[in-house]
Amino acid sequence: MSIIKLEGIAKIYRTKEVETLALENVNLEVAKGEFISVMGPSGCGKSTLLNIIGLLDEPTSGKVCIDETETENMKDAELANFRNKTLGFVFQSFHLVNSLNVLDNVELPLLYRKHVKNRTEKAKAVLERVGLSHRMKHFPSQLSGGQCQRVAIARALIGNPKIILADEPTGNLDSKMGAEIIELLHELNNEGTTIVMVTHDEHIAKTTRRIIRFFDGRRIE
Amino acid sequence: MLKQNKFVSAISIIGTALAIMMVMVIIVTDQIKTNNIAPEINRNNSFYLKYHIEKSKEEENSYSSGCVTYNVYKNYLSDVKSYDMATLFTPVWSDEKYIIHVNESKIRRFEPVRLCDADYWKVMSFDFVEGRPFNQIEFNDGLNNAVLSERLAKELFGKESALDKTVYIFKQLYKVIGVVKDVSQTFEFAYSEVWAPYTTVPNFEEEGYHAIYVIDDKDKRSLFYEEMRDVERKYNANEDWNLTLQGPYNHRLQMGASYSNVKPEFVLIILKYVFIIAILLVIPAINLSSFSISAVKKRTEEIGIRKAFGARNKSILLQVLYENLFTAIIGGFIGLILSYFTVIWLKEWLFNVTTGDSIPLVAFVSPAVFLYVFLVCVLLNLISSIVPAYKASKMNIVLSLNQK
Ligand SMILES: Nc1ncnc2c1ncn2[C@@H]1O[C@H](COP(=O)(O)OP(=O)(O)OP(=O)(O)O)[C@@H](O)[C@H]1O
Ligand SMILES: [Mg+2]
Numbered sequence: 001m002s003i004i005k006l007e008g009i010a011k012i013y014r015t016k017e018v019e020t021l022a023l024e025n026v027n028l029e030v031a032k033g034e035f036i037s038v039m040g041p042s043g044c045g046k047s048t049l050l051n052i053i054g055l056l057d058e059p060t061s062g063k064v065c066i067d068e069t070e071t072e073n074m075k076d077a078e079l080a081n082f083r084n085k086t087l088g089f090v091f092q093s094f095h096l097v098n099s100l101n102v103l104d105n106v107e108l109p110l111l112y113r114k115h116v117k118n119r120t121e122k123a124k125a126v127l128e129r130v131g132l133s134h135r136m137k138h139f140p141s142q143l144s145g146g147q148c149q150r151v152a153i154a155r156a157l158i159g160n161p162k163i164i165l166a167d168e169p170t171g172n173l174d175s176k177m178g179a180e181i182i183e184l185l186h187e188l189n190n191e192g193t194t195i196v197m198v199t200h201d202e203h204i205a206k207t208t209r210r211i212i213r214f215f216d217g218r219r220i221e
Numbered sequence: 222m223l224k225q226n227k228f229v230s231a232i233s234i235i236g237t238a239l240a241i242m243m244v245m246v247i248i249v250t251d252q253i254k255t256n257n258i259a260p261e262i263n264r265n266n267s268f269y270l271k272y273h274i275e276k277s278k279e280e281e282n283s284y285s286s287g288c289v290t291y292n293v294y295k296n297y298l299s300d301v302k303s304y305d306m307a308t309l310f311t312p313v314w315s316d317e318k319y320i321i322h323v324n325e326s327k328i329r330r331f332e333p334v335r336l337c338d339a340d341y342w343k344v345m346s347f348d349f350v351e352g353r354p355f356n357q358i359e360f361n362d363g364l365n366n367a368v369l370s371e372r373l374a375k376e377l378f379g380k381e382s383a384l385d386k387t388v389y390i391f392k393q394l395y396k397v398i399g400v401v402k403d404v405s406q407t408f409e410f411a412y413s414e415v416w417a418p419y420t421t422v423p424n425f426e427e428e429g430y431h432a433i434y435v436i437d438d439k440d441k442r443s444l445f446y447e448e449m450r451d452v453e454r455k456y457n458a459n460e461d462w463n464l465t466l467q468g469p470y471n472h473r474l475q476m477g478a479s480y481s482n483v484k485p486e487f488v489l490i491i492l493k494y495v496f497i498i499a500i501l502l503v504i505p506a507i508n509l510s511s512f513s514i515s516a517v518k519k520r521t522e523e524i525g526i527r528k529a530f531g532a533r534n535k536s537i538l539l540q541v542l543y544e545n546l547f548t549a550i551i552g553g554f555i556g557l558i559l560s561y562f563t564v565i566w567l568k569e570w571l572f573n574v575t576t577g578d579s580i581p582l583v584a585f586v587s588p589a590v591f592l593y594v595f596l597v598c599v600l601l602n603l604i605s606s607i608v609p610a611y612k613a614s615k616m617n618i619v620l621s622l623n624q625k
Contacts, residue, residue, distance in 0.1 A: 056528075057619045081531065
């Protein structure tokens with residue numbers, strides 16, 4: 001049974017002047033526990049695809065089914081709850097909250113969950129996991145890019161999501177730090193988390209079991 | 222917690238403080254005028270009969286209006302029975318002061334004097350520095366006893382005790398039997414510098430009076446009003462004039478009845494307050510909302526992050542409101558403190574009092590005032606940030622994430 005199922009997805013961005021067809025009739029199934037790479041030239045719709053899978057954006061048409069749940073008619077509160085429980089995000093530009101320290105950034109997803117005990121302990125545990133337990137009181141501006149991305153991974157991890165969506169997680173890092181991040185993602189995948197990652201790096205893509213390629217909004221492989 | 226830009230927070234706190242200050246000046250002024258504050262501790266249960274109008278039965282447009290006459294009090298109001306306490310006393314006219322002096326040769330001064338009955342001291346609650354008020358027997362006998370304010374007693378007798386000293390009030394000799402703590406002029410019915418029994422004045426039947434009836438039991442009040450209407454009927458049957466009592470009014474209404482021939486409108490009084498407060502809140506709220514819009518814009522990315530990780534629109538909305546409320550409340554309490562100084566500064570204008578008069582501080586630190594500050598803060602916050610907060614909560618996640 002696939003954990004992600006896209007059927008006939010299209011996404012059209014409409015602005016006053018132009019209409020951009022970012023995705024066109026995309027079908028995709030990802031099985032539970034898979035680690036797949038999404039590749040393609042800039043502007044082909046990779047981020048758009050990931051945002052749609054992550055329920056951050058709605059497709060113009062088509063069906064999105066995540067963890068065997070139809071998402072089409074979900075209301076804001078349900079969507080938020082679903083994102084919180086099932087999905088974890090890692091972005092190219094980290095998207096950490098600059099005014100919060102590392103620990104608070106990592107705890108953030110748990111703030112939107114009811115009845116969570118020992119938030120701080122849980123945050124410390126995942127920070128330990130990504131090797132940053134000595135930087136808990138630091139602020140994002142005091143960390144290197146690689147460290148920021150590890151904080152972001154810890155934040156994606158803390159809620160035990162079934163799926164992690166990573167949009168160019170190594171895009172802002174040098175190859176050594178990038179390799180560490182990919183290593184971490186592989187560890188998570190080995191523990192059963194399904195991962196969909198966008199990358200421009202063929203080497204990195206090759207480390208994953210499956211690569212899908214896009215061109216001009218269409219899936220070509 | 223979303224952290225706001227310090228400058229923006231400072232500006233909005235100052236803005237809030239000024240807005241709250243203006244509103245609190247109005248509310249506190251109103252509190253001072255309407256709450257049970259010693260000596261006027263029975264305001265909430267009091268019914269005031271300050272004036273009445275007499276219309277000629279013969280001539281269409283001939284009428285007289287003014288304070289309650291002794292005739293009306295003695296022969297007609299005596300039929301009224303449904304009350305717990307009542308007092309009759311004269312107003313203190315600022316332009317008609319009495320000459321007070323210790324003996325023929327020494328200091329002479331013009332001071333306001335209030336003539337009153339013995340129950341006046343029960344309806345009001347004065348703080349006696351020394352001595353006591355006059356009692357019913359002394360009042361009935363017309364004994365020349367007087368109560369002085371602390372200030373006047375000091376000026377007349379220096380450091381010596383004023384008790385049992387004698388003073389001339391106008392041309393009669395009175396014995397000082399009590400000295401009370403000074404009373405602010407904000408108390409229309411309690412304020413004076415000298416209090417004396419009206420029975421000691423030769424022509425007291427020609428004086429104009431005010432009457433206060435204290436009724437604790439709410440059920441008694443309608444009966445009380447009926448008795449008042451009976452008073453009018455009986456008067457009209459017996460006398461050449463038709464009597465219309467101006468009231469009795471409760472405390473708030475009587476404040477509006479500053480002219481003897483004008484009937485106060487309760488709804489209008491309240492509407493006036495609501496209107497003024499609304500204007501005073503809406504204008505700063507519109508200004509503040511532009512600050513909260515810019516503060517929200519600066520945090521667009523953060524809002525996107527929170528939503529991506531599970532914040533509902535509602536949590537974002539509440540968070541923005543809650544955080545703005547925080548600054549609003551800080552501003553609110555600064556505003557309350559500022560309002561204190563403003564009231565002190567503007568007291569002559571706000572209360573019609575003379576310089577040097579003190580303002581009862583209790584009016585600023587009561588739980589009711591804190592509740593008002595809080596409510597006004599919440600209101601101001603709601604008006605100023607509901608729109609930005611709503612917009613922030615509805616923003617598209619991807620767009621907010623990628624906004625720099
Ligand atoms: N909010 C938007 N409004 C209008 N057009 C958009 C918007 N977001 C994306 N697009 C357009 O949709 C297309 C796909 O964009 P997307 O960001 O998915 O590309 P991408 O494959 O992630 O590119 P990159 O590798 O550079 O990140 C692009 O042509 C882009 O210009
Ligand atoms: Mg992209």
